[in-house]
Amino acid sequence: MLLRVLVFGLLQGFAVLLAELHRYLGVHTDEAKYLLNIPYPHPPLMRWILETTDGWQHQEIFWRIVFASLLTQGTWFVWDMGRKLHKDQRVTLCGLWLFSGALLLQAGTLFMPTITAIETLFLCWILQRIEFLKRWSALIPLLWLEMLFVAYQGILFAPLIFVALRQSGIAPWQRWSAFLIPIGLLALYTPTNPLTIVATGSVSGMSMGMPLEESVARVLKLWVIGGSMALSVLGLYGMVKSKQYPLVLTLMLVTAYIFVGFRSFYAILFTPLLIAGLLSAPKLLKSSAFLLALQIAAGTAIFLYVPFPEYSSARSVGDALRVAGVHGDILIAGSFGHEWQYLMPGPVKRYRPDFTNDAAAIVCLDRCVAIDRQAWQRFPQTTEEVWVKIRD
Amino acid sequence: MDNLSMQKLLWGVFWITSLAIGMVVAGRLWHMRLLADVSVRSRVQQSLQLVAKREGWLISDMSIRSVTPDAVIIEHRQHMRGRDPRVCVRIPLGTLEILPCTS
Known part of the structure; x- marks a missing residue:
């Protein structure tokens, strides 16, 4: 036994x-x-x-x-x-x-x-x-x-x-x-x-x-x-x-x-x-x-x-956004997998410049066009290009 | 409980589960019966792709609930950790507006 x-x-x-x-x-x-x-x-x-x-x-x-x-x-x-x-x-x-x-x-x-x-x-x-x-x-x-x-x-x-x-x-x-x-x-x-x-x-x-x-x-x-x-x-x-x-x-x-x-x-x-x-x-x-x-x-x-599959940077980006207290819609430019939905602190939508008013963060896996730098600031210390809304 | 009664119980679970799945699935299939028509199917597919692109939605977040000759009713569920925001919408195939299901 x-x-x-x-x-x-x-x-x-x-x-x-x-x-x-x-x-x-x-x-x-x-x-x-x-x-x-x-x-x-x-x-x-x-x-x-x-x-x-x-x-x-x-x-x-x-x-x-x-x-x-x-x-x-x-x-x-x-x-x-x-x-x-x-x-x-x-x-x-x-x-x-x-x-x-x-x-x-x-x-x-x-x-x-x-x-x-x-x-x-x-x-x-x-x-x-x-x-x-x-x-x-x-x-x-x-x-x-x-x-x-x-x-x-x-x-x-x-x-x-x-x-x-x-x-x-x-x-x-x-x-x-x-x-x-x-x-x-x-x-x-x-x-x-x-x-x-x-x-x-x-x-x-x-x-x-x-x-x-x-x-x-x-x-x-x-x-x-x-x-x-x-x-x-x-x-x-x-x-x-x-x-x-x-x-x-x-x-x-x-x-x-x-x-x-x-x-x-x-x-x-x-x-x-x-x-x-x-x-x-x-x-x-x-x-x-x-x-x-x-x-x-x-x-x-x-x-x-035998190599393990390659994983995206979703976890590190998600953790960083969570630490920064980001809540709300996350816009992602470029193609992405469902792990981004799982690991982001808010609902995920595809990036389009006219959606940015209601969004809390933007992740640019592909090139993001027309980001208003008066309203958005580049988020430091992430492997991807990430922008968060400047709070009033 | 002896073995025979347990066997009967397990067989009962199998029949009842099968019947329940069959009824639920048949109900869903009935609401989507128009999709059997190739032209309706392709029209619905195109409409959903256009709406998804316009709204920034992911196709995998859209579940078809029912299809009528002039509209498709979907549930849009933004999959995320915790409670998912869900909304039931009716999309007229002519205008591709987004209307609440209750309208």
Whole structure:
């Protein structure tokens, strides 16, 4: 028991460290979108949950710790999935999860694939616990509904859901309704949010026109990050060798999805599938000490050498304006991400010279024309060109 | 509570949640049914882009509530930390004025 408490504490400490790292790095435009419940691109469930804490001063770090904890504490599922293995092999399996490049890079970020990944890990775990699955068959339709209304990429895991429903021993009509109704509801929801369609189109359009070899290289890079190479290779080999077709099909769907709409934070979608793939051919875990050492080295190298996304100066500008007591509309010139909405002390509008009468500050990410220097003064000590209204 | 009752309860939660989502979404879809027409859709899109540019609004702050043959009703919500300023406005597609929803 004491050992379990100690491991729990260590995993939690690891989660807090990674969450703090990402808080230090900054807020990504997609993270701000979820924290503020800006209605695209994903369905509303998780962003609505995040938004309920919008008034909290420490909202951002709270959710970073929660998301990171879900991933690190997911190790308990991995531990249980390997219950038929030798203890050394179980520890190695947990090490493969914890030191996958995707977990190291993404624990502490607030992207939806993190949630999808932990849901997938739970699904892979429950598929190994048939007795539990039969006793709690109703969890699968609820999980399916939740997965789809958290993020569109949940649909990629339909083969695993279908297998889980089949193995749960419920009547065929119940199985088909539980499988199809959540998909139908998502299909019904999508046209009610036209922004989603536009955003999804623009993301998939990003890969259009890119040379084939470059698109393939990007997918391969995420597959390597997803398992820190050792798990990437063994997980894939394991699922193919043991003919785990639902896993292989799901992996193919994830690969196709990333191929069409690449985002660096999709790497985590591979990780639970690779763990399940490796477990389906446990003989591959024979040299477990070597494998664990290799994974730790590769994971650390990925963490150190794969660059984090670039963040804007929104936090420093926002903090400076807050310290200066600026309240009211903030006008921003040039293109900007949603993190500016999240971090500014007031509502954000696009800059136009005729809006300046009602504004409190102007941030010039692009050239600002016609600023009246009688009414506005340049704000010192910020990386961007910022103007605040001169008080009477 | 035994396992069977718990199972029944969870299945009940699934059916009721699905029904509730279906009803809410169907209601929203009904109010936006005119968007199924390509010409209306493109007219609404152009109108919202023009209004957003004129007002300095962000497109992502505008949520369509309903569409009629001559106007679109949107909620403009300035997303920020804490309470978001929200206003419901009616935009006639001919004049692109901003009118309160109650007008």
